[in-house]
Amino acid sequence: xxxxxxxxxxxxxxxxxxxxxxxxxxxxxxxxxxxxxxxxxxxxxxxxxxxxxxxxxxxxxxxxxxxxxxxxxxxxxxxxxxxxxxxxxxxxxxxxxxxxxxxxxxxxxxxxxxxxxxxxxxxxxxxxxxxxxxxxxxxxxxxxxxxxxxxxxxxxxxxxxxxxxxxxxxxxxxxxxxxxxxxxxxxxxxxxxxxxxxxxxxxxxxxxxxxxxxxxxxxxxxxxxxxxxxxxxxxxxxxxxxxxxxxxxxxxxxxxxxxxxxxxxxxxxxxxxxxxxxxxxxxxxxxxxxxxxxxxxxxxxxxxxxxxxxxxxxxxxxx
Numbered sequence: 612x613x614x615x616x617x618x619x620x621x622x623x624x625x626x627x628x629x630x631x632x633x634x635x636x637x638x639x640x641x642x643x644x645x646x647x648x649x650x651x652x653x654x655x656x657x658x659x660x661x662x663x664x665x666x667x668x669x670x671x672x673x674x675x676x677x678x679x680x681x682x683x684x685x686x687x688x689x690x691x692x693x694x695x696x697x698x699x700x701x702x703x704x705x706x707x708x709x710x711x712x713x714x715x716x717x718x719x720x721x722x723x724x725x726x727x728x729x730x731x732x733x734x735x736x737x738x739x740x741x742x743x744x745x746x747x748x749x750x751x752x753x754x755x756x757x758x759x760x761x762x763x764x765x766x767x768x769x770x771x772x773x774x775x776x777x778x779x780x781x782x783x784x785x786x787x788x789x790x791x792x793x794x795x796x797x798x799x800x801x802x803x804x805x806x807x808x809x810x811x812x813x814x815x816x817x818x819x820x821x822x823x824x825x826x827x828x829x830x831x832x833x834x835x836x837x838x839x840x841x842x843x844x845x846x847x848x849x850x851x852x853x854x855x856x857x858x859x860x861x862x863x864x865x866x867x868x869x870x871x872x873x874x875x876x877x878x879x880x881x882x883x884x885x886x887x888x889x890x891x892x893x894x895x896x897x898x899x900x901x902x903x904x905x906x907x908x909x910x911x912x913x914x915x916x917x918x919x920x921x922x923x924x925x926x927x928x929x930x
Contacts, residue, residue, distance in 0.1 A: 689896025729816025751810025
């Protein structure tokens with residue numbers, strides 16, 4: 612398994628290099644950092660030269676990419692021109708901490724709910740509860756994230772007006788919120804993420820559970836006299852989790868990368884709004900750092916998912 616993991620990691624290096632180069636080239640092609648100075652009446656030649664030196668605009672795109680990737684390998688992610696020329700690494704770290712506050716509890720609740728709903732719907736197929744869950748799941752899948760977020764804001768603002776504050780927490784490493792205030796700020800964003808993601812995962816989990824629950828080895832386990840609880844949770848659920856693990860890897864990476872819509876609607880100072888603002892400001896170093904972080908997270912959690920397959924199903928072997 613260790614050799615397999617090493618090979619997978621090494622194979623992702625060319626993919627990361629190609630992906631980041633495409634993004635770097637695209638941002639460089641459609642954005643001109645000097646354009647921000649076009650309307651500046653007090654900027655002199657030194658301001659233009661400062662941006663040229665900072666982004667190496669006197670070089671070709673491939674040369675600039677090689678220079679950027681070389682700095683990244685040494686731990687230098689550049690300087691953010693849109694946020695007071697602050698180091699990009701410090702900005703990313705602060706915002707990533709805020710995103711973690713939403714992503715981790717949301718993912719844990721999503722995983723528990725998805726498993727519970729999947730098992731309930733599968734073992735009670737075509738029951739009234741199954742039909743109700745199916746209807747709610749399709750409703751959650753069909754509603755856009757921003758609509759769910761705004762709907763929750765309206766509902767919460769009407770019935771719980773004292774618990775709607777979105778005071779930024781853990782910004783720049785400082786926080787003065789009590790635990791109750793923090794939970795109040797996190798409630799609506801976490802519920803929004805749960806409603807959207809759980810609806811999708813529960814459908815995959817139900818389908819996988821139904822496929823497993825009707826397999827021959829499950830009928831054999833029942834014929835041996837095993838209790839239904841043991842059959843479902845010891846034998847069926849373990850194999851039914853394999854497709855869900857793949858989805859969890861992608862969803863958790865997406866949550867850690869910053870849920871752009873959810874964080875923007877609730878004014879949560881995470882990676883999502885940071886990515887939007889950096890694109891609007893054409894802040895190349897900040898954009899590339901966020902893109903690289905997202906790519907690494909996706910690769911890492913997909914590798915974890917592949918390794919978990921062998922834990923869930925001993926028949927899977929890694930060559």
